[in-house]
Amino acid sequence: MGYRLVLFLCACGLSLSVHGVDYATELNLRYAPYADWEQHLTLEQIKAAEPEIWWRSPEAIRASRSDSGEALSGVHLAIDPGHIGGEWAATEGRDFVIGPEDFRVREGELVLEVARLVQAELVEMGAEVTLLRNSATPLNPKLPEAYLTAATERIERPNEVSWASLLDYAYALKQAMNRMYAVAGELEERARLVNEEIKPDALLSLHINAAPWPLDRDGAVKYSLVDSNHTHVLIFGCLSDAELSSPRQKEQLAVKIANGSATIERELGQALGLSLGKATALPASKYNGKNAVQLAGHTPYLWTRNLMLLRYVECPVVLLEPYIANSKESYPRIQEALERRHSGRPLAEGDILVEYAQGVVAGVLDVYGPGAGH
Ligand SMILES: [Zn+2]
Numbered sequence: 467m468g469y470r471l472v473l474f475l476c477a478c479g480l481s482l483s484v485h486g487v488d489y490a491t492e493l494n495l496r497y498a499p500y501a502d503w504e505q506h507l508t509l510e511q512i513k514a515a516e517p518e519i520w521w522r523s524p525e526a527i528r529a530s531r532s533d534s535g536e537a538l539s540g541v542h543l544a545i546d547p548g549h550i551g552g553e554w555a556a557t558e559g560r561d562f563v564i565g566p567e568d569f570r571v572r573e574g575e576l577v578l579e580v581a582r583l584v585q586a587e588l589v590e591m592g593a594e595v596t597l598l599r600n601s602a603t604p605l606n607p608k609l610p611e612a613y614l615t616a617a618t619e620r621i622e623r624p625n626e627v628s629w630a631s632l633l634d635y636a637y638a639l640k641q642a643m644n645r646m647y648a649v650a651g652e653l654e655e656r657a658r659l660v661n662e663e664i665k666p667d668a669l670l671s672l673h674i675n676a677a678p679w680p681l682d683r684d685g686a687v688k689y690s691l692v693d694s695n696h697t698h699v700l701i702f703g704c705l706s707d708a709e710l711s712s713p714r715q716k717e718q719l720a721v722k723i724a725n726g727s728a729t730i731e732r733e734l735g736q737a738l739g740l741s742l743g744k745a746t747a748l749p750a751s752k753y754n755g756k757n758a759v760q761l762a763g764h765t766p767y768l769w770t771r772n773l774m775l776l777r778y779v780e781c782p783v784v785l786l787e788p789y790i791a792n793s794k795e796s797y798p799r800i801q802e803a804l805e806r807r808h809s810g811r812p813l814a815e816g817d818i819l820v821e822y823a824q825g826v827v828a829g830v831l832d833v834y835g836p837g838a839g840h
Pocket of ligand 1: 548549573672673674
């Protein structure tokens with residue numbers, strides 16, 4: 467069931483308050499801190515958004531719970547195990563290995579394991595938890611071939627007609643087509659499922675970060691582990707002027723501003739940033755460019771970025787990026803986690819995937835649990 471949100475509007479300029487939040491300030495500090503947003507977005511566009519709101523705030527969920535109820539009763543969370551894994555891991559660019567005997571590190575498979583652990587814990591405490599996927603199979607109902615025309619617009623045709631150049635062209639087209647299917651097309655379907663079918667109180671998207679591979683003296687990629695290892699979480703924000711020039715992105719921003727998910731995203735991002743920082747005992751990640759921004763008064767583990775999933779999903783959504791998978795510290799821990807699961811040996815004390823799951827569960831309890839809000 468959705469209801470329409472009442473917007474409180476002032477007559478002067480773009481002054482818009484939803485749930486007591488002034489959105490000119492939100493645009494300046496969170497959604498478009500480096501852009502001249504007044505050139506792109508008008509109050510009329512935000513008013514025209516008329517969002518459907520199906521989720522309940524943590525406060526409303528806690529208030530409707532009886533004292534004798536389970537710690538998380540009344541909460542419906544969706545969990546997105548990021549990426550796909552399996553035969554799609556290489557196409558996604560989420561598949562690597564260092565030593566010839568090592569287990570392949572595939573982000574989509576690692577976070578699915580974490581998602582299952584989190585689901586089991588939260589369900590035990592009375593929450594309803596929907597995993598967007600429970601295997602390494604894409605959810606995108608289209609075929610990769612549906613992206614062929616779009617791929618031809620991206621890949622330059624060869625100038626000369628030779629077998630070698632035509633084969634290279636066909637290979638590049640196939641790569642681009644598969645990638646659009648497994649990345650952008652897949653994200654679009656996941657967001658559609660959340661917005662139109664699952665309609666949870668919030669979505670948590672689980673990832674494990676990785677650093678760019680170092681380069682050797684000749685500029686060639688060196689597949690060796692990096693020193694840096696850190697943790698952060700992301701909520702929607704930080705659109706550039708170019709992104710605000712896109713009618714679709716502007717429309718999605720207007721919906722997110724008008725629907726009041728901003729405040730809950732801050733609350734979830736703050737709690738999960740702190741709980742994952744504590745669970746992983748890693749420092750907060752840092753962005754140096756203008757594609758991400760931190761929020762004043764919040765934990766340094768929380769950043770805002772304009773990622774497709776964060777923009778497409780209408781309800782509160784937080785994307786988690788703990789660890790650097792190709793770091794000297796995390797890679798051996800991931801190998802041990804994979805080896806013990808593969809061989810059936812008991813999990814190690816401090817298993818990295820269990821540690822990740824515990825961090826997520828603690829953050830969810832901090833927001834929706836009985837002790838929250840005090
Ligand atoms: Zn990822």
